[in-house]
Structure formats: structure tokens, C-alpha cells
Amino acid sequence: MTEPFAAARQSRQARKRCPVVVATPLPVSCQAAARIFRPSRSVMTSARVTSRPWRLVFERRGPPVIEPLMGYCGGGDTLTQVQLDFPSVDAAVDFAENQGLDYVIRTGPAERPRPNVRDPFGKTAARSVPLQHQRREVKQR
Template structure:
């Protein structure tokens, strides 16, 4: 495999703002950093770039798999540390109507 230019970053994507749990946020992603800035096309007004590696987004089940892929391909990489995650407190709808509830009614 030929040497590829550019720096890749390996990170664990955050959970979507539309989800309350951590499903589909356990994998690792390898993305290339942009090698050239985006430019405005004078004819169409669209923003574009000649950087084809900017479209590559590889997903892996573990950090070790992503690192092994990068090292096997001769890709320079940076690993972003995973941010600490708070514990998810389970909520039960029936607790809103619990006898002896101390909290104020919220809705």
C-alpha cells in the first residue's frame, strides 16, 4: 500500500443530541485532517476542495483496530482522548405519581 499523505485523527464520536442513551457511540472513527482549505467556486458559488481524503470516514469497533489500520497503511495519526461520561440515571415515568413524593410537580 503506498504512503498516504495527511494526518488522521482517531476518536470516539459523541452521542447524538437526539438520543438519551449511549447506543451507537461505542465505536471508534478514523478521519483525515483537511490537507488544503476549502475554496469558493466562482461560477457556481459552491464551496469545494481538491482534498479527496476529507471524505473518508472509517469506523472501527475498537481503538486498537483503528491504530492497527493506520500503522499498517503508514498513516500518521493522533488519538483524541475520550471525554469522561456521566452515569445515566434511570428514570421511571411512574415516579411522577409516587406516593410521598417530595419534589415539586414539574408539569
């Protein structure tokens, strides 16, 4: 019964001798850079959303730090967690210029109109009238 406690006591003593390493993020630069873009629509929706807001996202100012104990990726830059939505690109640019941010505007490809899949006279048209089944006469003996 005392063996597990002895092993735990030995491991605690061994841990006390090991130096503690704390992951500290590198100092971040003062100047923040932002990226302004229009997010794409969710793939889970089929509707065309015309009122998608423009989003301002801050870029990472320093490299990520790997936490040594658990291996998690982290850092001291909390601006990467901030996302701001604006109704137009002009409003996002005005905000970035008022705050003194360096910014880049990313525009995606132009949305193509989707072809109409319901062509009433085409080959893929759904038939409103069911096909007539042909009767086969069975000869009786």
C-alpha cells in the same frame, strides 16, 4: 418580440469577451493525517449506546477553494470524504500504522452516570395513589 432575443445575443457576445477563470485547487501534500475519535451519541436518542465504534477521519491537506461562479466551497482532496469505523481504538491505530498515516487520538470527556430521576420517596416521586379531594360542605339557605 425581437427585443428579448437581441438582449440575449448581446449578453452572449459580452460573455465571449470575458476571460474564463477556472478554480483549481492547490496541490496537496502526499502525507495524509488522520484523526481517531469516538463520535458522541445522537441527541435524538435517550439510550446509552455502549457499542459506539471508533472512527478514523482524514484531515484536510490543503485549504478549501471557493468556486468563482456559484461560490461553492470545494477542493481536490477527496480523502476528507472518507470515514472508517473500527470496533476498537487498537484496530484503528493498527490500520493507521500499516498505511503509514500520521494520526492523533482524541478522547472525549468521561461519561458521567446520570442521576436516577425516579426516587420512590423523594419530592419528585410520581404518586401512585391520587390525592383525596376534600369535600366542602355547602350551606343551604
